[in-house]
Amino acid sequence: MAMKPHGKSIVSSDYDEKVLFLKDLSLGPHEAQLRFRLIHFWEAWNPLKKTLIGMEMLLIDEQGTVIQGFISPGRIETYLPKMKRGSVYKLDNFYGSRNKSVFRVADHTVTVSFSWNSELTVLLDCPSQFDDDRFRFHSYEEFQANCDLKGDLYDVVGHMKLVNGQSIHEAPVLDEVEIAKARRVLIHVQSHDGPVMKLYLWDQAAREFCKKFKSYEGTPTVLLVTTVNTKTLGGTLALTSMSSSRVFMDYDVQPTIDYFSWLGSNPDIAEQVNAEVVTKRETMTIGEIFSYIEQESAKDAFFECTATIDDVVHGSSWYYIACSGCHSKVSKGPTSLLCTNKKCGKVNVSGVPQYLSKISVYDNSDQAVFVLLGDAGRELTGKPASELVRSYFEANGNEGVNLEAPIPEALISTISQKHKFCVKVTEHNLSGKTRSLTVTKILSLDTPPATASSEDNHTTATSEETSQNRVDSADGSKGACCSSELERAKRRKCGN
Template identity: 50%
Template sequence: MILIDEQGTVIQGFIPPSRIDTYLPHMIAGSLYRLIKFYGSKSKTMYRVSEQDVTISFSWNSVLSVLENCPVQFLEDRFRFYGYEEFESACDLKGDLYDYIGHIKLVNEQALGDGLVLDEVEIVSSRRILVHVQTHDGPVMKLYLWDTAATDFCLKFKAQENTPSVILVTTVNPKRFGGTLTISSLSSSRVFLDLDVQPTKDYLAWLGSNSEAANRINADIVTKAETVTIGELFTYIKQEGAKANESVGDDAVVPVPQALIDTIGQTRKFVVKVSKHNLEGKTQALTVTKVLPLEVPVLEDVLDENVAEEPADGRDDAAGVTVKRSSDGIESGETKRAKCG
């Protein structure tokens, strides 16, 4: 929670879980209050939402009253925006939380358009939405919306008359996945679209007059780049392995890989990871995390040990005894048949 005093100072506020039902139901967005009897403490350095290093906490005897006819004008919303460079510097540091604003490029790998439909079943199952976003003509970033933020985005997206273009998310956490910078929502994050707040209105106006600049994409940010020289690229092109199905028709048959052929007839055990999404999602699948080695039959181990322990002159007799016992066991359980030869 963010508190703003009459000087405009933004301070982090905190209501203990045991007192949330006492105060929060009476607090209305856009209203002004006077808080009496509270205590202050040093803020943690991790995930701060204001520049001040103190936190105002509600105590057991705090009094919250509505402030009417206040001469001081407060801004309804306060934002602290970061861009790509700032998020890059703060990545994985667990420091202050900043807000992000930009225009939407993709939603769950789908391009924006009048035909874009969000798969609500998939979103509820995965509790996540992936949005590719870009600020002005800067790099494209991956924005992950989780849990409540994903639900809010879905509801607001569907409520818009036209497909929304601008998104603002508060208190996002910059992290690096697979070498690529991403930003993720937290439980405190709020989502705004197009005309929800003044910053999104201003950005939407800029987007309307700068569509050419906004459509530029730096593909190195969207994909994981690997640096190669012209010589290395030319060497790769010359390799036979780089030519797939050269000079063959559409009816050409590609042989099955030998590694797959070798598994025919084998029985293996797999370690699989199963989640709710695997069984209830649009595509039902299991994720194999490990393939256990083939089990060696116990009988062979016993035979090898017996042979190794017997002296050289008694190997034939020992083997004969073992085989005969096995034969006797088979004959006692089945009908005897005439022996050939």
């Protein structure tokens, strides 16, 4: 065996070429040859600048050493046509660069970087044997210990409990259109007999999950996802896929086959379902909700938040006139009221007052404006908006019936009360159009978290389209409601 000047081993091949093992790779330029199987490759993007950083790869050699590879943006077109996952290659001339310190996908301290004179060639008849893959698994405890550190990305394997809120035992139905719109799938997964974990699959990982899930004749049970990131969401551990993540199920790879066998030998584990653990909404402070909204990967979500009512926001109507059928805003026609919801389209409808009230709230972390819609307003005051409006005009001899009723005492009396609010983060929050948070339900402080299924049932009646019709009815536009409303509420409270 020949030796390089720096003491690393060189192996002679059948082609009389010098091959360097990955375990011996050091920093700096190399004119040697590497031989490896290309496990996976993916584009790496800067999420803030929306720019392509390069092409990243996961490579494994005949000794089973795994290393990360990298191709700069300007060189991707040169090598991409030759690249196929699972194929074996030789690479002549390359540079050993230092592996990144965050979101690493391999233990090796060096990354194989393609340089100006790198030559990549497919090996069709290679006498050496290369493993197909290599995984790095973490348990719940290990994920918990490394949560929010942005360090190495490890793999998770376990059995699915819920898929988008549907029990795995009830053959979940995946709506690919809705998943494409939301760009994510939420799976509750349990690894062996450990705690149930929330696993969010985004974009490509979500699409890959749907494709594999539907390809099975029966309902798959075992799930393996590579290179997941760990975050704390509302005090709860959450795993999220990354651009490097891959998805495997029941019989795809040896670890899923082994886990499937283990699960068959432990049927009691597979049948265990703790509904409160796997379906409760995350509890967050106001500050944490705003931090979530600012995240690049944030999507529509529901949270529970305990806050104190500081004031009722003045300057806009606290109710709107709704269609008695779909609760969307109505408009005045020549002779009758017309529903503005195209899916409803009723004419000559009965107008019913519905809550659209804005309240200023705060907790120990921040302050916000919450918007009370429909049932949420009734749950807060104990009375429907229609009753409050009718009572006002009856008490005033029906004078000014064409004008708006002022904010009722039933709303004003809630100032200083503390409640647990169920709030929804919508696309309007994520796009920066508004910081107002929509309240879907109000709970007593000792009410346990609701399940995902009950949340779904509740929000069916307050769809995005219906909610937006309500907001438009009060504002006349999609204008933002933020610090100016908070200040207006405070000035009113101080009597200025």
